[in-house]
Amino acid sequence: MSSVTGVSVTDETPDSDGRDPLPGDNASTGRLGDRLFGGAARGAGIVVVALVTLIGVFLLVQAVPSLADNHENFLTSQKWDVSDADNLGFGIARLLWVTVISSVLAMLIAVPLGVCIALFITHYAPRVLAKPAAILVDLLAAVPSIVYGLWGAIVVGQYFEPVQSFFIAALGWIPLFEDTGASAASTIAFVSVVLAIMILPIVTALSREVFAQTPTAHKEAALALGATKWEMIRTAVLPFGRPGVISAAMLGLGRALGETIAVMFIVSSLPDGAPWSWSIFNGGETFASKIANNAGEFDSPSKTGAYISAGLVLFVLTFVVNAIARIVIERRKAFTE
Amino acid sequence: MAKRIDVSDLNVYYGDFKAVEGVSMTVEPRSVTAFIGPSGCGKSTFLRTLNRMHEVIPGGRVEGKVMLDDQDLYAADVDPVGVRRTVGMVFQRPNPFPTMSIRDNVVAGLRLNGVKSKKALDEVAEKSLRGANLWNEVKDRLDKPGAGLSGGQQQRLCIARAIAVEPQVLLMDEPCSALDPISTLAIEDLINQLKETYTIVIVTHNMQQAARVSDRTAFFNLAETGKPGRLIEMDDTATIFNNPNEKATEDYISGRFG
Ligand SMILES: Nc1ncnc2c1ncn2[C@@H]1O[C@H](COP(=O)(O)OP(=O)(O)OP(=O)(O)O)[C@@H](O)[C@H]1O
Ligand SMILES: [Mg+2]
Numbered sequence: 001m002s003s004v005t006g007v008s009v010t011d012e013t014p015d016s017d018g019r020d021p022l023p024g025d026n027a028s029t030g031r032l033g034d035r036l037f038g039g040a041a042r043g044a045g046i047v048v049v050a051l052v053t054l055i056g057v058f059l060l061v062q063a064v065p066s067l068a069d070n071h072e073n074f075l076t077s078q079k080w081d082v083s084d085a086d087n088l089g090f091g092i093a094r095l096l097w098v099t100v101i102s103s104v105l106a107m108l109i110a111v112p113l114g115v116c117i118a119l120f121i122t123h124y125a126p127r128v129l130a131k132p133a134a135i136l137v138d139l140l141a142a143v144p145s146i147v148y149g150l151w152g153a154i155v156v157g158q159y160f161e162p163v164q165s166f167f168i169a170a171l172g173w174i175p176l177f178e179d180t181g182a183s184a185a186s187t188i189a190f191v192s193v194v195l196a197i198m199i200l201p202i203v204t205a206l207s208r209e210v211f212a213q214t215p216t217a218h219k220e221a222a223l224a225l226g227a228t229k230w231e232m233i234r235t236a237v238l239p240f241g242r243p244g245v246i247s248a249a250m251l252g253l254g255r256a257l258g259e260t261i262a263v264m265f266i267v268s269s270l271p272d273g274a275p276w277s278w279s280i281f282n283g284g285e286t287f288a289s290k291i292a293n294n295a296g297e298f299d300s301p302s303k304t305g306a307y308i309s310a311g312l313v314l315f316v317l318t319f320v321v322n323a324i325a326r327i328v329i330e331r332r333k334a335f336t337e
Numbered sequence: 338m339a340k341r342i343d344v345s346d347l348n349v350y351y352g353d354f355k356a357v358e359g360v361s362m363t364v365e366p367r368s369v370t371a372f373i374g375p376s377g378c379g380k381s382t383f384l385r386t387l388n389r390m391h392e393v394i395p396g397g398r399v400e401g402k403v404m405l406d407d408q409d410l411y412a413a414d415v416d417p418v419g420v421r422r423t424v425g426m427v428f429q430r431p432n433p434f435p436t437m438s439i440r441d442n443v444v445a446g447l448r449l450n451g452v453k454s455k456k457a458l459d460e461v462a463e464k465s466l467r468g469a470n471l472w473n474e475v476k477d478r479l480d481k482p483g484a485g486l487s488g489g490q491q492q493r494l495c496i497a498r499a500i501a502v503e504p505q506v507l508l509m510d511e512p513c514s515a516l517d518p519i520s521t522l523a524i525e526d527l528i529n530q531l532k533e534t535y536t537i538v539i540v541t542h543n544m545q546q547a548a549r550v551s552d553r554t555a556f557f558n559l560a561e562t563g564k565p566g567r568l569i570e571m572d573d574t575a576t577i578f579n580n581p582n583e584k585a586t587e588d589y590i591s592g593r594f595g
Contacts, residue, residue, distance in 0.1 A: 215432075217428065217430055217432040218432060218434060218435070219393075220390065220393065220428065220432070221428070221432040221433070221434065221495070221498075222434075222445070223390065223393055223421065224388070224390060224421055224425065224426040224428075224499070225421065225422075225425070225445060225446035225449060225498065225499070225502065226418050226419070226420075226421040226422030226446065226449060226450075226502065227418070227449050228418050231449050235434060235445060235449070236434065239434070239435075239436040239437075240435070240436070242436075
């Protein structure tokens, strides 16, 4: 990749997707192939946009009547009582908290770990090891989430008890780490660990890609100043990769927010009317697990509407997070060109 | 401050490929030494062995000896990181750190050395930028990104960054090849000033430049592609350009080459 003159390949060839297509791309000869393919591509684009719009509209249409009948405050209420279709009372405060805190925790675990693995693969591992390590991490992405759920709940959960006791003993006075008596294998904290493993491949793969793209010129600039390997990574590789890592974190977050099966399997839901707790060593439900847990209740439009309202919030949440990730990626492109 | 470099019988390899063979030379302190020769003859490769930068290329290794005054650069107990702190390098393409401000670029090396005091860093930044003839152009925008400067300014920024750590020797690999004639002259003036303090080695494809800035000139050549490059002759610049010993040197300089 590098020549001794210090001009790297990445310097010479801007990545193809960072550029506008050639103007000639729009030229059409009007031949059959051109028209067919152009039409197919345009059609596919329209279908995708239409799908997203339709899903949004569907959610909204179904949710609005129930939201109108709701006698609790949808955003701030902790209650979720939809047993009486004529007297709905539901709020998402708990769901929102559990969803956000479990995903954010998962991200806080997965991002540093993923960045370290990516650095190891790109800069420390000998060639023979780098490739298998990368493949292994990618394989984690192929494991179905039901398997993660089972494995977490049945195999790993029991070993989480000492970790939980340690945190409660050391930091129990902080509401976030309060002891609630929940068993370690069924808490938000534990599912965050499992979610972290699930999003690790995304974070690692994206970070690996940006780290590997660090221009040789920047790395050599640091080394020629007498930087050690780690100092070179700090001065050249990490600043260059930062936007990529941020967007990787956002994509991982989006994935964790919507994860259903693993959360359902691991986190025990709380009884109605349980006192509010900020603790991560507690049970609870996320948007996704709440909806899935109660799929049996969808027997009247108004009840269903309540769950769909929750789904709508999740939709918006993941949409925003992914949009932020996209914006950061776009910015990075402008910057590397 | 400046040190003498003594190279004896140096071979450089990339993996199994021998890129440079049997180079012996002495580079005098407080002087400018120019390396000239056709493309691919191993000038950059050899230059990099003077601060062990060839080791960052997979497979890069040397046989032979390089002495910096009385220190053997390749002795078993010598840390390449330490060598690069004493022997600085400026590259062909200006390569300021893109995410850093102009000031941070200049003091990047000092930060690596653990200097923290803002006052000390600011002083060095000013001194080095003045040393690189860049201070007047950037003093009002030290906090702006280094990548926002013109190519010539960026190259002087890189020189400022290299001299900020006060090296003994400064290696420059075609530092002007990406620059316009005016920026080139600015850098040549700078080299003339810097040689009061540093030992300077410069690779260049520009004969006039070699003639203008250097005291000594070394001509490298290779028999044919795939064969290792060799040092053909090294002498005072005036001698090399007016009255070289070897026919190959004369042919190359007068443009009757290949
Ligand atoms: N990273 C590398 N890996 C393997 N071989 C290399 C590498 N870089 C250079 N070489 C080879 O080493 C030889 C010397 O190259 P070098 O870049 O030192 O020449 P140069 O004299 O600096 O040329 P130029 O004037 O074009 O910069 C060439 O044959 C080149 O192909
Ligand atoms: Mg070269």
